[in-house]
Amino acid sequence: MTPELSLVADIGGTNTRLALASAGRVQHDTVRRFANEGRQLPDILQEYLAAVLPDGRPTRACLALAGPIDGDTGAMTNLSWTIRAPEIAAFTSAGRCLLINDLQAQGHALAGLDSAxxxxxxxxxxxxxxxxxxxxxxxxxxxxxxxxxxxxxxxxxxxxxxxxxxxxxxxxxxxxxxxxxxxxxxxxxxxxxxxxxxxxxxxxxxxxxxxxxxxxxxxxxxxxxxxxxxxxxxxxxxxxxxxxxxxxxxxxxxxxxxxxxxxxxxxxxxxxxxxxxxxxxxxxxxxxxxxxxxxxxxxxxxxxxxxxxxxxxxx
Missing domain, CATH: 3.40.367.20 (Hexokinase; domain 1)
Structure with missing residues (x-):
C-alpha cells in the first residue's frame, strides 16, 4: 500500500523550504529550497509538486510561516505574501491544510533533533x-x-x-x-x-x-x-x-x-x-x-x- 504523503513547508522571508512527509517523518530525498524573490507561493508549490509528486497529491499540508496567523490566514512579516489555508488546500488538492508560525514548527521539531x-x-x-x-x-x-x-x-x-x-x-x-x-x-x-x-x-x-x-x-x-x-x-x-x-x-x-x-x-x-x-x-x-x-x-x-x-x- 502506498503511504499517505503530506506536504510540509517552512516559508521564511527569503526562502521557502518544502518536503513530503509520511507517518510524521520527512522524506529527506524530497527536500527542496526555493528563493522567494520575484515569485509567489503558488508558483513555487506548482514547480515543487510537479517535480516530486507528478502523479499524486498530498493528503494533508502544514505550512510554517514567518509571520502572524489569524485563523486560517497568515501574513508574512518580511514578505508581501498573504497565505490562506483553504486556497492552499484547493491548489494542492490536499484534503486539509494547517498554518502555524515558523517558530512553532521549530518548537515541534526539538524532540527529534540529533545532538550532532x-x-x-x-x-x-x-x-x-x-x-x-x-x-x-x-x-x-x-x-x-x-x-x-x-x-x-x-x-x-x-x-x-x-x-x-x-x-x-x-x-x-x-x-x-x-x-x-x-x-x-x-x-x-x-x-x-x-x-x-x-x-x-x-x-x-x-x-x-x-x-x-x-x-x-x-x-x-x-x-x-x-x-x-x-x-x-x-x-x-x-x-x-x-x-x-x-x-x-x-x-x-x-x-x-x-x-x-x-x-x-x-x-x-x-x-x-x-x-x-x-x-x-x-x-x-x-x-x-x-x-x-x-x-x-x-x-x-x-x-x-x-x-x-x-x-x-x-x-
Missing part, C-alpha cells in the same frame, strides 16, 4: 521534561516556548521580534537612539536579524557597509567592526536572557535561523562568548537563576519541516 545538529554556547545540563525555548534569528526574529504535556509539546505562537530593543549599555543606547531617529522605532528584530548587523554598525559609526564586508573587517581586527560585533553579541545576550526569564526554559534554549548560524563561529570564541554570557546573565538580584539555562544553536536548516510533520502526526 547542536552547537553548545552555554553548556550546562538541561532539566529533564523542563520547558524549552526556541529563538529564530534569520530575515526576521521571533521566539516560541515549548511546554511538555501528556499529549505532546504545546507551542503557543508569539511575535517576540517586535518588542522593544533593550538599551542597557552606552553602545546599546546609541543603537536604540539611532533606530528611533532613522526607523521610527527600535525593535529587537532591527538588531538581531539578517540586516541587523549592518544597522548596528551604521548606528555606531555612520558607515553603511555590507554584512560580508563587516565580517571580513571583524576577522581582520578592524577596531570599529570589532566594536560592532561586540555590541551585537551583547544585545543578543541581553535579549536571549530576557526571554529566558520570561519562560524559564530549564530544558534548554535553542537558537535557529541564518543570522544565528552566521553568529555561531563568533559566539564560540572565548572573547565573544564571555560578552554574550555576561549580558545573558546580568539580571541583577535574580542573576543566579540564569545559570540553569543551557543554550545551543541548531545546525539543521530543515528542522522546521520535521516540526510540521510532527505537528500533523500529533494533530
Amino acid at each position: 545538529d547542536l552547537t553548545a554556547i552555554i553548556d550546562v545540563t538541561p532539566t529533564k521534561n523542563g520547558a524549552r525555548l526556541v529563538i529564530g534569528m534569520g530575515t526576521g526574529m521571533n521566539a516560541a516556548a515549548v511546554f511538555p504535556t501528556a499529549q505532546g509539546a504545546f507551542v503557543p505562537p508569539a511575535e517576540a521580534g517586535h518588542v522593544n530593543l533593550p538599551a542597557n549599555t552606552e553602545n546599546g543606547r546609541r543603537v536604540v537612539d539611532w533606530m528611533l531617529a532613522n526607523l521610527g522605532q527600535a525593535q529587537v528584530e532591527d538588531a538581531l536579524s539578517g540586516t541587523g548587523f549592518v544597522k548596528v554598525h551604521n548606528a555606531l559609526h555612520g558607515e553603511a557597509l555590507t554584512a560580508p564586508d563587516l565580517l571580513e573587517l571583524v576577522e581582520a581586527g578592524d577596531e570599529k567592526a570589532v566594536l560592532t560585533m561586540e555590541t551585537v553579541v551583547a544585545l543578543m545576550g541581553g535579549v536571549v536572557g530576557d526571554l529566558a526569564l520570561t519562560f524559564l526554559p530549564r530544558g534548554g534554549i535553542y537558537l535557529t535561523g541564518g543570522f544565528a548560524s552566521a553568529m555561531t563561529p563568533w559566539l564560540t570564541k572565548p572573547h565573544y562568548n564571555a560578552i554574550f554570557t555576561q549580558a545573558f546573565a546580568n539580571k541583577g538580584k535574580i542573576s543566579p537563576v540564569m545559570a540553569a539555562f543551557p543554550l545551543y544553536v541548531i545546525g539543521d536548516d530543515f528542522a522546521a519541516l520535521q516540526g510540521c510533520a510532527a505537528h500533523l502526526a500529533n494533530g
Whole structure:
C-alpha cells in the first residue's frame, strides 16, 4: 500500500523550504529550497509538486510561516505574501491544510533533533521534561516556548521580534537612539536579524557597509567592526536572557535561523562568548537563576519541516 504523503513547508522571508512527509517523518530525498524573490507561493508549490509528486497529491499540508496567523490566514512579516489555508488546500488538492508560525514548527521539531545538529554556547545540563525555548534569528526574529504535556509539546505562537530593543549599555543606547531617529522605532528584530548587523554598525559609526564586508573587517581586527560585533553579541545576550526569564526554559534554549548560524563561529570564541554570557546573565538580584539555562544553536536548516510533520502526526 502506498503511504499517505503530506506536504510540509517552512516559508521564511527569503526562502521557502518544502518536503513530503509520511507517518510524521520527512522524506529527506524530497527536500527542496526555493528563493522567494520575484515569485509567489503558488508558483513555487506548482514547480515543487510537479517535480516530486507528478502523479499524486498530498493528503494533508502544514505550512510554517514567518509571520502572524489569524485563523486560517497568515501574513508574512518580511514578505508581501498573504497565505490562506483553504486556497492552499484547493491548489494542492490536499484534503486539509494547517498554518502555524515558523517558530512553532521549530518548537515541534526539538524532540527529534540529533545532538550532532547542536552547537553548545552555554553548556550546562538541561532539566529533564523542563520547558524549552526556541529563538529564530534569520530575515526576521521571533521566539516560541515549548511546554511538555501528556499529549505532546504545546507551542503557543508569539511575535517576540517586535518588542522593544533593550538599551542597557552606552553602545546599546546609541543603537536604540539611532533606530528611533532613522526607523521610527527600535525593535529587537532591527538588531538581531539578517540586516541587523549592518544597522548596528551604521548606528555606531555612520558607515553603511555590507554584512560580508563587516565580517571580513571583524576577522581582520578592524577596531570599529570589532566594536560592532561586540555590541551585537551583547544585545543578543541581553535579549536571549530576557526571554529566558520570561519562560524559564530549564530544558534548554535553542537558537535557529541564518543570522544565528552566521553568529555561531563568533559566539564560540572565548572573547565573544564571555560578552554574550555576561549580558545573558546580568539580571541583577535574580542573576543566579540564569545559570540553569543551557543554550545551543541548531545546525539543521530543515528542522522546521520535521516540526510540521510532527505537528500533523500529533494533530
